[in-house]
Amino acid sequence: MKNACARLSLFLALIAAILAFSAPLPVAYALPPAPAPAPAGIDTPGFYRLLVGDFEVVALFDGHSRLSQQLLKGINAKDAQALLQRAFHSADRPLLTSVNAYLVHTGQNLVLVDTGAAACFGPTLGNVQNNLKAAGYKPEDVDTILLTHMHPDHVCGLTDQEGKEVFPEATVWVARDEAAYWLSEEIAAKTPEETQAMFRFARDAVAPYAANGRFKTFVPGEVLLSGIATAPSNGHTPGHSGYFFASQGQSLLIWGDIAHNQAIQFARPEVAIEFDADQKQAIAARKQIFADAARKRLLIAGAHLPFPGIGHIVAEKNGYRWVPVEFGQNFPDREAGTKTGR
Ligand SMILES: [Zn+2]
Numbered sequence: 001m002k003n004a005c006a007r008l009s010l011f012l013a014l015i016a017a018i019l020a021f022s023a024p025l026p027v028a029y030a031l032p033p034a035p036a037p038a039p040a041g042i043d044t045p046g047f048y049r050l051l052v053g054d055f056e057v058v059a060l061f062d063g064h065s066r067l068s069q070q071l072l073k074g075i076n077a078k079d080a081q082a083l084l085q086r087a088f089h090s091a092d093r094p095l096l097t098s099v100n101a102y103l104v105h106t107g108q109n110l111v112l113v114d115t116g117a118a119a120c121f122g123p124t125l126g127n128v129q130n131n132l133k134a135a136g137y138k139p140e141d142v143d144t145i146l147l148t149h150m151h152p153d154h155v156c157g158l159t160d161q162e163g164k165e166v167f168p169e170a171t172v173w174v175a176r177d178e179a180a181y182w183l184s185e186e187i188a189a190k191t192p193e194e195t196q197a198m199f200r201f202a203r204d205a206v207a208p209y210a211a212n213g214r215f216k217t218f219v220p221g222e223v224l225l226s227g228i229a230t231a232p233s234n235g236h237t238p239g240h241s242g243y244f245f246a247s248q249g250q251s252l253l254i255w256g257d258i259a260h261n262q263a264i265q266f267a268r269p270e271v272a273i274e275f276d277a278d279q280k281q282a283i284a285a286r287k288q289i290f291a292d293a294a295r296k297r298l299l300i301a302g303a304h305l306p307f308p309g310i311g312h313i314v315a316e317k318n319g320y321r322w323v324p325v326e327f328g329q330n331f332p333d334r335e336a337g338t339k340t341g342r
Helices: 002-021 077-086 128-134 152-158 176-182 185-190 193-211 279-296
Strands: 047-052 055-067 095-105 110-113 144-146 171-175 215-218 223-225 228-232 241-247 250-254 310-315 320-324
Touching: 047 128, 047 250, 055 128, 055 152, 055 241, 095 152, 144 223, 152 193, 171 176, 171 193, 176 193, 176 215, 185 193, 193 215, 279 310
Parallel strands: 110 144, 144 171, 171 215
Antiparallel strands: 047 055, 055 095, 095 110, 223 228, 228 241, 241 250, 310 320
C-alpha cells in the first residue's frame, strides 16, 4: 500500500513537471471553431446498381409510404409489435414501406419493371423518373415496361400530370388476367365506391400506350424477351406476376408485392395484407416463393422491401429471414485506378 502511494505521487509529480515545461497552447487553438457548412439536405439519389451475369440491374427508389398496422391480417397486435421491435422498427407508428422499381439493361433491351406511384399516393412517392435519370438513363431509352400488377404504386409512373406517356418508346406488358380485371368497366362498377379510384388510376395509366398500340398482355409462363420469363404468382391481384431474369448462369427474380413488410412477413409468411385480393391465394404464393427462393438460393428483388429491396431468403427453424445485399456486392472488382462506384 505504501509502495502504491509512493508510485502514485511520483506519477503525479511527473505529470506536473511535464505540464510546467510544455509550450503554451497556440493562440489559434483558443479561438472558436469556424462554423460548419449548412447541412446538404436529404436529396440523396435513390438508385443502386448491380450485375446479374451480363445484365445491369438498377434499383430505383420511388419513395416510401406508411401503412397502418391494422392492414395486416392473421397476426395479433402483440406479436406484430414484438416482430417490429426485433427489427428496430418503431412499434407504435404506421409501417414504413418502401416503393421500388427496377431497371434492367440486358444488352439488347432497357427494361423497366414497375413505374412507381407518381402523384397518385402523395408527396413521399413519385421519384422513379428522377432516379432513373440520376442513374444515367433517360425515360425515352426505356423500350419495355413490365408491370407486376396494376395497383397505383406500380402503374401511375407511366404518365405525367397531364396524362401523357412518360416513356415514349416503351411497350407496356402485363398479364392478361390482370388487364382483364383492372380495365373492365363492368367489374369496376360492381366494386365499392372507394376502390373505384384504383380502377381509374390503372385505366388512365395505360390509356396513352394503348392508344398508340404499345400496350400488350401475356399469358402465364410466356417468355417475353431473351433472358426474361414471366413468373405468375396470383393472389395479391388476379394476374400478379414476377419476372425472372437470367444471364450467364446468374438470375434474379423481381417479385412485385409478395411481401409488404420484411420484419413481419418473413418470420410469419401466413400474414396477409388487406390489399391482397385473394388472401388465401396470396399466402400460398408467398409461402411457395419463399420456400423455392430459400432452397435455390435465388437473388430476389421486391417492390416493397427496404430499398434497394434486393437480397436472399434464408429458411429458419420457424419462418424465414431476409438478407439484403451489401453495397458493391455483385460488381466485378476493378483494376486500381479505374472508375469505381458506378
Ligand atoms: Zn404495391
